[in-house]
Amino acid sequence: MHLRCSNPECAATLDLHDRALACPACADLLEVAVDRVVTAPGDLKRMWLQRRSSYAPLDASGVWRFREFLPGGYSEIVTLAEGNTPLVRGKRAAEWAGVHHLSFKHLGWNPTGCFKDLGMTVGVTEACFVGAKAVGCASTGNTAASLAAYAGRAGLTAKVYLPAGQVSQNKLAQALDFGAEVVQVDGSFDRALDQLLHTLDGTYFLNSINPFRLEGQKTAMFEMLEQLEWQAPDYVIVPGGNLGNTSAFGKAFVELQAAGLLEKVPRFVVVQAEGANPFARMWRSGSRNLEAMENPETAATAIRIGKPRSWKKAMRAVRNTNGFVMDVTDEEIAEAKAMIGRDGIGCEPASATTLAALRKLSAQGRIDRDAVIVAILTGHALKDTDFIIKSQQLREGCASELPA
Ligand code: F0G
Numbered sequence: 001m002h003l004r005c006s007n008p009e010c011a012a013t014l015d016l017h018d019r020a021l022a023c024p025a026c027a028d029l030l031e032v033a034v035d036r037v038v039t040a041p042g043d044l045k046r047m048w049l050q051r052r053s054s055y056a057p058l059d060a061s062g063v064w065r066f067r068e069f070l071p072g073g074y075s076e077i078v079t080l081a082e083g084n085t086p087l088v089r090g091k092r093a094a095e096w097a098g099v100h101h102l103s104f105k106h107l108g109w110n111p112t113g114c115f116k117d118l119g120m121t122v123g124v125t126e127a128c129f130v131g132a133k134a135v136g137c138a139s140t141g142n143t144a145a146s147l148a149a150y151a152g153r154a155g156l157t158a159k160v161y162l163p164a165g166q167v168s169q170n171k172l173a174q175a176l177d178f179g180a181e182v183v184q185v186d187g188s189f190d191r192a193l194d195q196l197l198h199t200l201d202g203t204y205f206l207n208s209i210n211p212f213r214l215e216g217q218k219t220a221m222f223e224m225l226e227q228l229e230w231q232a233p234d235y236v237i238v239p240g241g242n243l244g245n246t247s248a249f250g251k252a253f254v255e256l257q258a259a260g261l262l263e264k265v266p267r268f269v270v271v272q273a274e275g276a277n278p279f280a281r282m283w284r285s286g287s288r289n290l291e292a293m294e295n296p297e298t299a300a301t302a303i304r305i306g307k308p309r310s311w312k313k314a315m316r317a318v319r320n321t322n323g324f325v326m327d328v329t330d331e332e333i334a335e336a337k338a339m340i341g342r343d344g345i346g347c348e349p350a351s352a353t354t355l356a357a358l359r360k361l362s363a364q365g366r367i368d369r370d371a372v373i374v375a376i377l378t379g380h381a382l383k384d385t386d387f388i389i390k391s392q393q394l395r396e397g398c399a400s401e402l403p404a
Helices: 041-053 064-069 091-097 116-129 142-154 169-177 189-198 211-227 244-258 278-285 311-320 330-342 349-363 385-395
Strands: 002-005 030-033 087-089 101-106 134-138 157-163 181-185 235-239 267-273 324-328 372-377
Touching: 030 211, 041 064, 041 211, 064 211, 091 101, 091 330, 091 349, 101 211, 116 134, 116 142, 116 211, 134 142, 134 189, 142 157, 142 169, 157 169, 157 189, 169 181, 169 385, 181 189, 211 244, 235 244, 235 349, 244 267, 244 311, 267 278, 267 311, 267 349, 278 311, 278 324, 324 330, 324 349, 330 349, 330 385, 349 372
Parallel strands: 101 372, 134 157, 157 181, 235 267, 235 372, 267 324
Antiparallel strands: 002 030, 087 101
């Protein structure tokens, strides 16, 4: 395996363990070029399922269980038995959205309550492999919590750069609990990320432009397909912030198809909050370039991002799957979030963009009521308890409008 430039027209290659953050030739983002997997699809599927009955750390992890498609050669992995999250039917949510077959892939049921753990197990393992002593990220909260936990496991220093006053207390508390050094930056996430990039100084960088993170995150799609007995759904709906997840999932589909594990690819629907929607704007305008937003604003603080770094990879993923990009208002997010709660599932606000989008699509007749849909829930309900208390207080008096 090696690293390669993600720009197909460049495709420069680097050593797998090179610490470059961008292509030295064209400055686009890098990705891990996975070696061709020669094992027969049926054997892979059987082996991956069998590993679920093993307690060996590599098998007990829902990420490393799929290691044939991951960077390897590590003598030790840093793991918290991440992954292995369920696909839960959303019966009442489906009714509310006006569709018949809706499941939630709940990545919020990971060790630190977010999908970031899937990427951190690989990212921090790689950081240890290259001899890093400190790891760092900028974050709207979840990456920080996850990085801090995995760094703690590995005995590394964790430095997290957070937009001051814009991160949920629950996430900040997690990062502190796991022993991170917290730097509060005035301004947005985008500013915090720029600041970190200018002060790296040997710190191993673990935002989602790090290609190893995306390798771990892509396994969410392997697991989802396994849970659907390798029958792709018609749609996968995913919240979009910095667009790492969309990029990782798109990579998964390309690799699974090439290995004969997947015939039909699901259509991606990427959803942003209306006040932080540079990718949705780009989609609607048909522009070839992303115009960054200076002051993104949404109550779904996880995705309050104006300058998503992985937009090129993500756009390729959307186009490859004949997908599309849209946005929803904060009111629609709050309503959808309450509905997911009523279904006994719960999620953080950013995750509820998925159901809000689905309801909108169904009301507009843009999605077949019988389509098989998986909505990706990215964070746990307890990630932002302030949002719940505030929005439930606002709802007092109108609770009777919710379906019984
Ligand atoms: N949902 C949640 C709960 C998130 O925390 C994030 C991103 C996203 C969705 C968007 O994912 O960036 O891959 O498009 N959170 C980052 C953080 C930015 O710092 O925790 P994306």
